[in-house]
Amino acid sequence: MFDCAKDIRAYHDQDVTLPKTEQDAMRDRRNSNRSRLRNGLAAAGKPAPLEFVKQGSYAMKTMVRDPDNDYDIDDGVYFRKEELVGERGAEMTSLQARQMVRDAVDDGKFKRAPEVRRNCVRVFYEKGYHVDLPVYRRVVTSTVFGDEIHYELAASSGWKRSDARDVSDWYEDERARSADGVQLRRINRDLKKYARSRYSWRGGILSGFGISVLLTERYRQNEREDRALYDTMVAIRDRLNWNLQVAHPVTPGDYITSGDDDARARSFRDKLTEAIDTLQPLFEVDCTRERALKCWDKVFATTFFSERLEEERRAAVAAPAIISSAALLGSTAAAAAAVSSAGGGRHA
Structure with a gap:
């Protein structure tokens, strides 16, 4: 990936x-x-x-x-x-x-x-x-x-x-x-952000609490933040393919979802599948950074990732000019110092 x-x-x-x-x-x-x-x-x-x-x-x-x-x-x-x-x-x-x-x-x-x-x-x-x-x-x-x-x-x-x-x-x-409780909370926020990334989804998708419960069940820790998020998405999707019911974590016999075909849980499962499919180009050997970031943009319905790439490119173009200017200033200063130390100048 x-x-x-x-x-x-x-x-x-x-x-x-x-x-x-x-x-x-x-x-x-x-x-x-x-x-x-x-x-x-x-x-x-x-x-x-x-x-x-x-x-x-x-x-x-x-x-x-x-x-x-x-x-x-x-x-x-x-x-x-x-x-x-x-x-x-x-x-x-x-x-x-x-x-x-x-x-x-x-x-x-x-x-x-x-x-x-x-x-x-x-x-x-x-x-x-x-x-x-x-x-x-x-x-x-x-x-x-x-x-x-x-x-x-x-x-x-x-x-x-x-x-x-x-x-x-x-x-x-x-x-x-959990293996990494700090990362777990970040992934929790990322999943909730994804579930609310389109206004049309908000009224019919699993609640943030339901997402948090599923996360604690299927969190996949990884040193790479993107891999942890992707693997957790897959694990939760697969879990919902097996069972759409989400039990309340502290109230025995109570459920966050309604029945074994809960519409909101099904919607979250289907949206996870869309995200997983959107990210498949990242597993291709010829995937470029630009293509990968566009995929993440599409997942979260944002331009954050592409804009981040543009900022990197602008910084890369500006860097040589900054280095050249610094080198020129350094050379000028060195020459002036040499003249001064040799007693040169028009009044010598």
Whole structure:
């Protein structure tokens, strides 16, 4: 396979992963949202959050850059069960808990008001991104062995046993256990970037979480970044050819996909096949760097790789001129020094 390892790594670092400035901005948005919610709850005489827990791709550090700022920041808000009671002292339903959070976070300054969704409260921002606030309650059960604690999500179907930390802990364990956990996370981002590389794909392709689960199953470590990405693509495609179902990693009996012919998983499998086919010229003995980079451009629907080649060519053309200028300046300086040391010049 034609070696484009440095190019794939450069693409990841420059066009895939979020720059630190954007990461810092997201953290600021999250913290502002937390303060807004705390203040809103206090003003309404509602219970204060027990804690906030970041989750999803934001917690797993697998978010990818999006030209339209279509970012989904997941920030779970936790309450004590015994404090989630209605006006008449009855236990809050999962819908009432989400409505409480929605009302508290809406300070009237949003262009689009926060909304209650099936499993969260969504806060919209003008720049295109949004913050999802899943609502949880901590349940303490007394037993002969002491208190047992678990958490429940305010889902559309009612209070459902769940804890966002379980997924984050699972991913970190898988990443740390892999042959190269740092590369695994980069490949994870690359695959998610590919899945979102065409707008027409976004509504019908496997979720980023589903892609992350498949990656942990079939990651193929390699010293060459391009080979690791390609081999992982093939391994995941082959796995989906065998079985389109993707099990939830921390919830026994639960699946990310729907049935054994899930349309989104099938779509991701087919798009991986397209990418694999597009990259076949890289295995030909007469493959050139230009041809190889054009193939990677086509895979990611970008011009990054071809532009990188053009920059290299411009640098190669400019280099001799720079060297010649430096040599000329050096020769002139040397001649002047020789005249000076010999006592020459018009006043000699």
